[in-house]
Amino acid sequence: MPDPYESAYSSAALDVLTKHFDLGGNLYKFWGSPRSVLRAFLLGWAKADHPSLLHYAWDLEAAPSLDFAVRETTRRAIALLDLDGIEQPSLFEPGCGVGGAVAQVAQMLPQAKVTGLSLVHKQLDIGKAIAHARGLANTVFVQGNYLGTRFPNACFDGIFAIECLVYTPIAEKTALCREMFRILRPGRTFVSFDAFRMREPAGEVQCRLVQDVLDGWAMPLPPTPEQFQAAARAAGFEV
Numbered sequence: 001m002p003d004p005y006e007s008a009y010s011s012a013a014l015d016v017l018t019k020h021f022d023l024g025g026n027l028y029k030f031w032g033s034p035r036s037v038l039r040a041f042l043l044g045w046a047k048a049d050h051p052s053l054l055h056y057a058w059d060l061e062a063a064p065s066l067d068f069a070v071r072e073t074t075r076r077a078i079a080l081l082d083l084d085g086i087e088q089p090s091l092f093e094p095g096c097g098v099g100g101a102v103a104q105v106a107q108m109l110p111q112a113k114v115t116g117l118s119l120v121h122k123q124l125d126i127g128k129a130i131a132h133a134r135g136l137a138n139t140v141f142v143q144g145n146y147l148g149t150r151f152p153n154a155c156f157d158g159i160f161a162i163e164c165l166v167y168t169p170i171a172e173k174t175a176l177c178r179e180m181f182r183i184l185r186p187g188r189t190f191v192s193f194d195a196f197r198m199r200e201p202a203g204e205v206q207c208r209l210v211q212d213v214l215d216g217w218a219m220p221l222p223p224t225p226e227q228f229q230a231a232a233r234a235a236g237f238e239v
Contacts, residue, residue, distance in 0.1 A: 006169060007169060007171075007172060008145065008146075008147050008167060008168045008169060008172055008176075009145065009147055009148070009172075013167075014119055016218050017119055017120060017167065017218055018119070018120050018121075018122075020217075020218040021120045021122060021123055025098065025122060025123070025126065027054060028050075028052055028053070028054045028097070028098055028100070029041055029045075029050065031051070031053070031054050031066075031070065032050050032051050032066060032067055032070065033065045033066045033067040036048060036049060036050040036051065036067055037050070045098065045126050045129055045130055045133075046129040046130055046132070046133035047133060050067075050100075051067050051070040051071050051100050051104070052097075052098050052099060052100030052103065052126075052130055053070050053071075053073075053074070053097065053100035053101055053104075053162075054097060054163075055070065055073055055162045055163040055193070056070075056073050056162075056163065056193065057069035057070045057072075057073065058070075058072035058073045058076060059072070071104055073162060073193065074101045074104050074105065074160075074162065075108070076193075077160040077162055077191045077193055078091075078105055078108065078109075078158075078160060080189065080191045081157075081158035081160060081188075081189050081191060082189055083109075083112075083157065083158060086157050087111060088111050088112065088113070089109065089111075089112045089113075089157040089158060090112070090113045090115070090155060090156050090157050091105060091109075091112055091113070091114045091115070091156060091157065091158045091159070091160065092114075092115045092116075092117070092151075092156040092158070092159045092160075092183065093105075093114070093115070093116045093117070093159070093160055093161065093162075093164075094117050094146035094149075094159065094161050094164060094165065094180070095117065095118060095146060095161060095164025095165065095167065096116025096117060096118050096123070096124075096127060096141070096164070097118065097123055097127075097164070098123050098126040098127055098130070099116055099123070099124070099126060099127020099128070099130050099131060099139070099141060100127075100130070101116075101160070101162060102114050102115075102116035102127060102131070102139050102141070103127070103130050103131050103134060103136055103139065105160075106131065106136045106138045106139045107134065107136065110138060111138075112138060113138050113139075113140065114138060114139050114140070115139075115140040115141075115142060115156075116139070116140070116141050116142070117141075117142045117143070117144050117146055117149065118141070118143065119143070119144070119145060121143060124141045124142075124143055127139075127141045128141050146165075146168075146176065146179065146180075147168065147172060147175055147176055147179055148179060149179060149183060151183045152183075153182055153183065154182075154183070154184065154185045154186065155183055155185070156183055156184050156185060156188070157185055157188050158184075158188055158189055158190075158191075159180055159183075159184055159189075159190040159191070160191045160192075161190075161191070161192045161193070161194065162192075162193045162194075163193065163194055163195060164194075165192055165194050166194050166195045166219050166220075166222050167218075167219050167220070168220075169220045169221075170220070170221065170223045170227055173223055173227065173228060173231035174230075174231040174234045174235060176231070177190075177231045177232045177234070177235035177237060178234075178235040178236075180235070181235045181236045181237060190232075190237065192228075194222070194228070195222045196222050196223060196224060196225050196228065197221065197222045197223065197224050198224070198225075
């Protein structure tokens with residue numbers, strides 16, 4: 001059987017991610033404040049005021065709620081895009097999951113067009129339902145691989161990626177950054193909040209524990225910060 005972690009282009013990677021998110025799509029519902037979790041299970045995604053995000057909650061100890069902290073991570077990413085002066089920005093999220101951040105940003109910036117991309121059809125269906133229920137006409141959901149999109153050159157004013165690029169093997173990080181550089185307008189910003197490896201696992205036990213975590217999340221070994229920065233520079237970005 002092909003190694004699903006060897007290439008994000010492979011059919012094996014698509015298969016394992018599809019199975020992972022088909023089975024684990026409801027995990028998103030658990031990552032929210034109790035009221036949001038209950039509403040998501042009772043009313044479904046479309047009618048629940050749920051963050052619909054499965055990523056880091058910003059400064060959770062000081063935040064008024066888990067929902068707030070999860071959404072704050074997205075707000076921080078968008079603030080770093082420095083969109084002042086752009087009246088109708090076109091924004092892109094590669095690896096958009098079930099569309100929570102796309103919907104949040106579309107609500108934050110009603111003048112913007114926010115595009116989300118995922119390999120997994122089921123995630124896109126949920127994202128579309130959420131956007132429709134919230135009356136968001138400024139969202140677009142596209143099926144595809146972020147290593148090779150069908151978008152034209154220089155078509156986005158900002159790219160934000162929160163815990164999604166980690167699914168790209170280290171050997172393909174440069175190709176990923178080149179694709180982001182290609183579709184981003186000159187002088188604009190690409191923000192990535194992601195998982196990184198600060199050191200190698202020490203010994204057989206740690207290696208096995210780390211691999212258990214990676215298999216559980218269907219992702220390859222994360223890069224070091226230096227490896228990611230080198231890939232970005234090689235693609236043309238200023239870090």
